[in-house]
Amino acid sequence: MRNLLVTVATLALTVVVVGNAYIQKKQFYPSVVYITKSNPSMAVIYLQALIIIWLMGKLMQKIFFGELRAAEIEHLIERFWYAITETCLAFTVFKDDFSPKFIALFALLLFLKIFHWLAEDRVDYMERSPIISWLFHTRIVLLLTLLGVVDLYFISFAYHHTITKGASVQLVFGFEYAILLTVIVNTTIKYILHIIDMNREVFWENKAVFLLHIEVLIGFIKVALYMCFVALMIKLYTLPLFAFRPMYYSMRNFKKALNDIIQSRRAIRNMNTLYPDATAEELAAADNVCIICREEMQAGAKKLPCNHIFHVSCLRSWFQRHQTCPTCRLNVLRSSPDSQSTPHAAAPPPPQIPLQNAGVPPLFAFPAWQPPFFPHMPNVNIHQANAPNVGEFQRQQQQQQQQTQQPSQPQMSASQSQPFSSESGTSQTPGAFIDSSFSRQFPFPFMIPPIPPFIPGITTPPLPPQNWNGLSLEELRQMEDTGRRGVEARLQCLRNIHTFLDASVILMQQYLTSATITATSGVTTSNVGSQNNTSDSNKTNETVAATNLSTDTSEPSTSQTMFSNQSFETSSTSNSASDKSENSNQQNEFQDKLR
């Protein structure tokens, strides 16, 4: 409605301007001269031209696209503003050539660009739509042909113009249309691939590979074009600022595509040569559904080194994006040297490490963590002896997801645990860090409660489970057994914590009452010195007790959070955001209780 109003108003204005000129001059040429000489009339004419272009755009849209989708419009507007900015920047370089013809050429370029973008979006959309009508095909083919011909015409025009008349703004146009032509070529190839894909009865595995290669090729051509253009412009005019943003993006895309192609080729080669085909039993054990496409797996499934099974085709297309296991995020490129040594081993070696320790009662490093109970013990060697365990606790927290394996880990020494943390650089030797922080705190028993070394926000998020899927049933049962014992022991620990907390509350209350007594008695009695002495010693004793209790409880509190995390994890909604807040809530609760 508003558009219609604007159109009608502009038309009326134009009629007035032209009519006015004609009435005054009575002849065609004088009227034209009159209009071009008068600035207000020219403004109206420009406005009219703009409206005509817009109307033509609408018409072409109706012919070639029909109704635009919301996403297309959004995409279009975003790109349009960038294009406008770049056009304005280009004007600054060619301010000498500035003329109505010049503006018209830029307007036309922008106008054609919009249709190139829309064509690109439409062809991408093909893959998403279940039904493609004949109308769609006709429109796309017509549009692509038309745009291709127009691009070619302008390129050849710019070429001849530059050859015959020397470098001018036509250089920019020629180059811009060349870039647009690459877009058309890319879109056409995609369109053809989509058509082939749609007419096939079975899934076309190589389509993604083709697409990736074409992306690299087109990317290369674009980068080369931009390079030539920038070099020419610098030589002939100045730095073409307006070309920098698209140049940067095309270079980035090209680099990414090239990188993708190299990495994915490696991953796919690994998959074809190193990873074994999944057997029927393995497929049945993994309830036969490929997690990528959610479809059944019959043949053509591969098993990754982490024992997760997927369709070959699904894996291939995933490896083109990321070279990790979709389920556990094991980096398949980094882990390949392991599997190279034993290419056809069914089970990877790592699970043996936890099994060596499986017989040992789990987690019970924890009761052994005693120094805080005995405040007057020389604590230097004790805390050193226990430091690896502390480290293990932190590591445990990081590896929450390795649920079953977890209980057996605390018994391992730091060096034994190295193979597990090889994936992450962050969990190198947490024991060392804790050790030093503890030795700073413990030589002074009369301190305020030390800050718990495990602040949940700081610990790195959990590492993915890597290898416990490869265990046999027997081994799993064994681990489950130790797991249950771990849980029981943890419950026991929680009970202990509860007792300690109660005790600490009582102590704090005593401390408070004695503190108030001291305060009042300090005022009333004349015998200040001795009173203060006794109450001071009272106070310090209690602080010691409180310190020890709180160090102790801060320790179990990590296992408490860990425990809750585990139950949280097993409820299968693994959301780390709530995990973290869970952690900090727990921590807060404990700190509140302590207060």
Place this chain on the structure above:
Amino acid sequence: MAGAALRRLMAEYKQLVTNPPEGIVAGPISEENFFEWEALITGPEGTCFEGGIFPAKLIFPFDYPLSPPKMQFTCDMFHPNVYPDGRVCISILHAPGDDPMGYETSAERWSPVQSVEKILLSVVSILAEPNDESGANVDAAKMWRENREEFNRISEKIVRKSLGL
């Protein structure tokens, strides 16, 4: 042969219809286009968003599930992890490698293992417990930390608005 993305979306839709999770409804807006979904999320009980019914749209890329979908609330939403224009910013909606908010690891990122259902459940859980490390809406994050009463008041208003009251 229809695209892998389309088939997977159809499978997920079927799954959501036959076995809907509590408090969540989701499905394609039209049969023509399976790549744009609408979802209704019920505010989790016991939170300031309790009782609200929040519509959102999900836009799937053509290479789904290799790339994550985009999610945007189509109602008013004032939340630390939702941009003022309604776009949801949670880590599982970002592929490993693109890092708008500086998440530390790729462990909680998008992978084909995730699904519409998991995304929506994650959104429910951030409604219950905002993650104020990723400040998509800085004002909301600040208010959530410092002035919870005001935050609760605003969310109550949003809840009422979402119910058309």
